[in-house]
Amino acid sequence: MLVIGATSAIAxxxxxxxxxxxxxxxxxxxxxxxLATHGADLTTRGAGAVGTRxxxxxxxxxxxxxxxxxxxxxxxxxxxxxxxxxxxxxxxCERSVAELLDAFDVNARSTVALMSxxxxxxxxxxxxxxxxxxxxxxxxxxxxxxxYGASKxxxxxxxxxxxxxxxxxxxRVLTIVPGFVDTPMTASxxxxxxxxxxxxxxxxxxxxxxxxxxxxxxxxFWRWIMLLIRCIPERVYVRMxx
Amino acid sequence: xxxxxxxxxxxxxxxxxxxxxxxADRISxxxxxxxAIGNARSYGDVxxxxxxxxxxxxxxDKFISFDPASGLLECEAGVTLKEITDLVLPQGWFxxxxxxxxxxxxxxxxxxxxxxxxxxxxGSFGDHVTGLTLLRTDGETIACGPSSNAEWFRATVGxxxxxxxxxxxxxxxxxxxxxWVDSQVDIFESLEQFFELSRTQGASWEYTVAWIDCMxxxxxxxxxxxxxxxxxxRTAPVPVPKARSxxxxxxxxxxxxxxxxxxxxxxxxxHRQGVQRATQPYWAFFYPLDAISEWNRMYGPSGFYQYQCVxxxxxxLETVRALLEVIKxxxxxxxxxxxKTFGARPPAGLMSFPMAGTTLALDFPNKGExxxxxxxxxxxxxxxxxxxLYPAKxxxxxxxxxxxxYPQAEQFRRYRDPGIESDMSRRLFAGRQ
Numbered sequence: 001m002l003v004i005g006a007t008s009a010i011a012x013x014x015x016x017x018x019x020x021x022x023x024x025x026x027x028x029x030x031x032x033x034x035l036a037t038h039g040a041d042l043t044t045r046g047a048g049a050v051g052t053r054x055x056x057x058x059x060x061x062x063x064x065x066x067x068x069x070x071x072x073x074x075x076x077x078x079x080x081x082x083x084x085x086x087x088x089x090x091x092x093c094e095r096s097v098a099e100l101l102d103a104f105d106v107n108a109r110s111t112v113a114l115m116s117x118x119x120x121x122x123x124x125x126x127x128x129x130x131x132x133x134x135x136x137x138x139x140x141x142x143x144x145x146x147x148y149g150a151s152k153x154x155x156x157x158x159x160x161x162x163x164x165x166x167x168x169x170x171x172r173v174l175t176i177v178p179g180f181v182d183t184p185m186t187a188s189x190x191x192x193x194x195x196x197x198x199x200x201x202x203x204x205x206x207x208x209x210x211x212x213x214x215x216x217x218x219x220x221f222w223r224w225i226m227l228l229i230r231c232i233p234e235r236v237y238v239r240m241x242x
Numbered sequence: 243x244x245x246x247x248x249x250x251x252x253x254x255x256x257x258x259x260x261x262x263x264x265x266a267d268r269i270s271x272x273x274x275x276x277x278a279i280g281n282a283r284s285y286g287d288v289x290x291x292x293x294x295x296x297x298x299x300x301x302x303d304k305f306i307s308f309d310p311a312s313g314l315l316e317c318e319a320g321v322t323l324k325e326i327t328d329l330v331l332p333q334g335w336f337x338x339x340x341x342x343x344x345x346x347x348x349x350x351x352x353x354x355x356x357x358x359x360x361x362x363x364x365g366s367f368g369d370h371v372t373g374l375t376l377l378r379t380d381g382e383t384i385a386c387g388p389s390s391n392a393e394w395f396r397a398t399v400g401x402x403x404x405x406x407x408x409x410x411x412x413x414x415x416x417x418x419x420x421x422w423v424d425s426q427v428d429i430f431e432s433l434e435q436f437f438e439l440s441r442t443q444g445a446s447w448e449y450t451v452a453w454i455d456c457m458x459x460x461x462x463x464x465x466x467x468x469x470x471x472x473x474x475x476r477t478a479p480v481p482v483p484k485a486r487s488x489x490x491x492x493x494x495x496x497x498x499x500x501x502x503x504x505x506x507x508x509x510x511x512x513h514r515q516g517v518q519r520a521t522q523p524y525w526a527f528f529y530p531l532d533a534i535s536e537w538n539r540m541y542g543p544s545g546f547y548q549y550q551c552v553x554x555x556x557x558x559l560e561t562v563r564a565l566l567e568v569i570k571x572x573x574x575x576x577x578x579x580x581x582k583t584f585g586a587r588p589p590a591g592l593m594s595f596p597m598a599g600t601t602l603a604l605d606f607p608n609k610g611e612x613x614x615x616x617x618x619x620x621x622x623x624x625x626x627x628x629x630x631l632y633p634a635k636x637x638x639x640x641x642x643x644x645x646x647x648y649p650q651a652e653q654f655r656r657y658r659d660p661g662i663e664s665d666m667s668r669r670l671f672a673g674r675q
Contacts, residue, residue: 009301033263037304044305044317045329184260184301 001209002026002070002077004057004114005084007034009183010133012041013202014081014209019047026051026070026077029084049074057084057110067117076125079209080118082111082132085152087185093147100147107151112158119162122171129209130166131174132159136217138177139226142242156215163214175215176205179222243296246538247285248545249608249637252665254296262302262318262375262409269297269407270381275663278407280320280347284354285548286637287665288402294663297407299349305329306410313415314372319349319408326413331524335415336473338370344529349408354634355400355594359449359471359528361584364416368399368590372412376405379661387412397657399591402633404667405657420477423449423527426519428468429510433559433566436466437600440583443470449527452581455510456569456604457503464566466581467513471527480523487535495542495607502575540577541607547637549617550603552584553629558600561627565602565620572616576604592650592657595632603635614638633666644670 001018003011006027015025019042027042029035032054039050051073055066071077088103115132122128137149138156156175163173180186180195196219204218217223232240244251255274259265269276276295302320309315310333315326323337324344330336341356350356352374357366364370373387376398384406386395398405426447430436436452443450447470454466531537538546553561562581569576579602586598606613621643624631630647631639645651655671 034261037261037263037306040306041304044308184258187258 001079001081002028002067002118004028004055004080004082006052007031007038008083008085008185009198010178010181010201010205011081011083012038013198014083014205015042015047016045017202017206018079019043019045019050022046022048024049024051024074026053026073028053028055028066028070030054030056057114058105060110060113063110063113063117067114067121071121071125077122077128079129080122080131081205081209082114082118082130085111085133085185087145088147088151090145090147103147104151104154107148108154111155115155115158115162119166119171119173123166123169127170129172129174130162131176131205131209133176133178134159136177136179136222136226140229140237144242160215172213174208174212176208177215177217177222177226178205179217179219179225243279243282243290244545245285245287245289246283247547247608247637248538248541248543249286249547250290250292250545252287252290252292254291254294256296256298258298258301259320259407260301261304265302265407265409266377266381266383269377269379269661272297272379272661275661276379277662277664277667278319278349278353278403280350281322281345283343283346284350285635286633287669288354288633288636289350290665291663292665299347299407302349302409308333310335313417314412315415316410316412317348318410319352319374320347322347323351326415327524330415331418331421334417334419336418336524338414338416339364339367340528341367342529343532344525345532348411348413349403352399352408352411353401353403355589355591355596356634357584357596359451359469359582361582361596362444362450363448363585365585365587366400366590366594366596368594369587370414370416371395371399371590372414374398374411375409377407377409378659379406380659383409394657396590396592397654400589400594401591401654401657402593402666403664404659404662406659406662418473419475420473421480421524422474422476422478422521423471423524424474424519424521425469425471425527427513427516428470428518429465429514430468431460431465432463433563436464436468436581437559437583439468443468444583448472450582453509454566454579454581454602455506456566456579457499457506457575458510459566459570462567464563465510467510469527471522474521476521480525483523483525483533485535486533488539489536491539493539493543495544496540497546497577497605497607499573499575502577505577541605544608544610546608547606547613547617548603548635549606549620550601550632550635551620551624551629552595552597552599552601552632553624553627554597554599555586557627558583561623561629562600562602564623568616568619568623569604572619574606574609574612574616576606579604592654593633593648595630595634597630599629601632603632633670636666639670641670641672 093100135152138152277291302318306316449471
């Protein structure tokens with residue numbers, strides 16, 4: 001499998017499950033030291049082989065070579081998981097257009113570029129699973145974090161289109177929608193009942209990678225929470241504090 | 243944030259250490275004095291730091307390497323013993339020493355130099371640590387082990403987290419044939435019988451421990467059940483333990499003199515009538531309480547004290563008898579009471595708890611002053627015998643009791659990190675920072 005954003009908590013928890021089964025794992029991340037630490041962890045946990053490559057997702061020109069490396073490392077690829085991303089400070093983004101666009105560059109621009117590159121290669125190969133991590137925030141804009149939500153919405157819509165285009169060509173496209181997960185990205189949040197551990201979410205993602213379809217909410221109840229939220233009429237929704 | 247005893251809830255400025263490379267910077271940038279918190283499974287206040295910083299180490303959970311030929315494992319300090327067992331047991335290796343729960347982190351196991359049912363044959367956890375990386379709050383990193391920078395190693399093993407933050411460690415595991423334990427149960431009906439069993443069983447079984455019924459002492463004699471165990475040759479896979487939880491319990495203390503007496507009597511009867519020899523899954527033998535998640539909720543919102551002392555070999559029988567009599571007379575009653583003899587091996591750390599002699603561990607619901615009065619009486623007996631209390635369990639020991647039990651404390655002070663404090667360190671090193 002290929003993991004992009006391999007040092008993220010959710011991605012690493014998924015990679016550990018693959019490693020425990022002896023899978024060969026190719027890790028891509030920005031920080032070389034962390035990449036080595038995470039790689040050694042997977043090797044110790046039983047990965048058949050671990051390949052690594054340093055890549056800054058913003059460096060779109062370098063995407064092609066990194067993806068080629070991942071496809072050739074183990075002679076083809078079964079699964080790719082794109083898991084990198086940032087949670088921008090909404091207030092800061094409202095003050096600064098530059099910050100707003102930075103968030104879009106990481107969450108949206110670099111992600112659709114990678115998805116596109118992966119889609120071409122999987123289509124050529126005639127098989128594969130392409131999974132990308134989106135967010136419930138993408139389902140409807142909320143005053144408190146619509147920059148993040150909109151950047152993830154681009155990913156969700158792109159994935160939906162790709163899923164349709166690659167349908168029947170052996171390539172399965174999955175949109176992973178994790179709710180609140182206790183990770184370094186959300187370190188500053190107060191945790192409550194709705195929060196899940198990266199391990200719990202990884203178990204759901206693992207199951208989805210093997211036989212899931214379409215849009216996968218994890219934990220499952222987020223599908224119904226977001227359905228409800230999408231059903232609220234705009235006139236009511238606009239007054240709500242969410 | 244509370245420790246396992248749920249006696250108090252402390253406010254911390256929490257800093258999650260995300261990986262071992264950035265940890266040194268995070269620690270040295272901290273303003274308020276801090277303490278490392280792993281999985282918060284110690285009972286008292288060794289891992290609490292009210293009003294200060296808590297460095298959470300649980301995310302330092304990466305393995306670094308494992309050599310299945312030699313059994314040498316290197317990992318970060320936030321890895322739990324369960325994660326180690328899950329990885330190495332299928333490859334024929336096991337922890338050389340394990341406490342009664344597998345939910346403690348490696349860092350916590352080192353800082354408290356934990357022991358297990360095999361202390362008489364294999365010593366404590368620190369005896370099997372091949373090396374560790376210590377991060378100091380001034381930014382210094384000290385790599386130490388039993389033979390390099392040994393003074394730092396000896397201070398850190400059992401050092402209550404006060405010498406620095408353990409970032410990673412090496413562990414020498416031990417070979418086993420499989421995940422099963424052959425065990426034997428013997429009943430004893432006096433302390434003399436207990437010590438006799440400790441001698442005879444200890445010579446031929448790697449693991450020994452006794453449960454003692456301190457609620458009923460018919461004729462002033464202690465009765466109990468003596469467990470012996472050793473790794474079995476059976477290699478078949480073990481069943482997965484059934485998950486149970488005490489989280490549903492109402493927020494009241496369900497442990498009373500009455501329920502304790504009843505439980506203890508039933509437990510004794512079950513073992514007197516039950517099988518004497520069995521082959522059990524490793525988790526059933528080592529971690530019976532882990533089967534019930536959040537069992538500490540049994541004691542309600544006020545929490546509970548665990549009182550664990552060790553008394554030296556000389557006069558141990560008389561001291562243990564006196565301790566049990568005080569407990570019986572107080573009517574406080576302990577739900578679970580554990581008795582074990584320690585071996586004579588020199589301690590791995592400067593401040594390690596075990597010493598040649600006998601250790602007694604008891605659980606008491608927190609009843610405020612009534613509890614502290616009982617502890618004062620027990621402490622007097624322990625101090626007189628030349629014994630000491632176990633910091634990993636303690637929440638109330640006085641600085642005097644500490645210094646008498648641990649004469650090395652004076653020497654230990656030199657290795658303390660000035661940027662590290664805990665509720666316990668403020669109590670035990672009171673006025674003598």
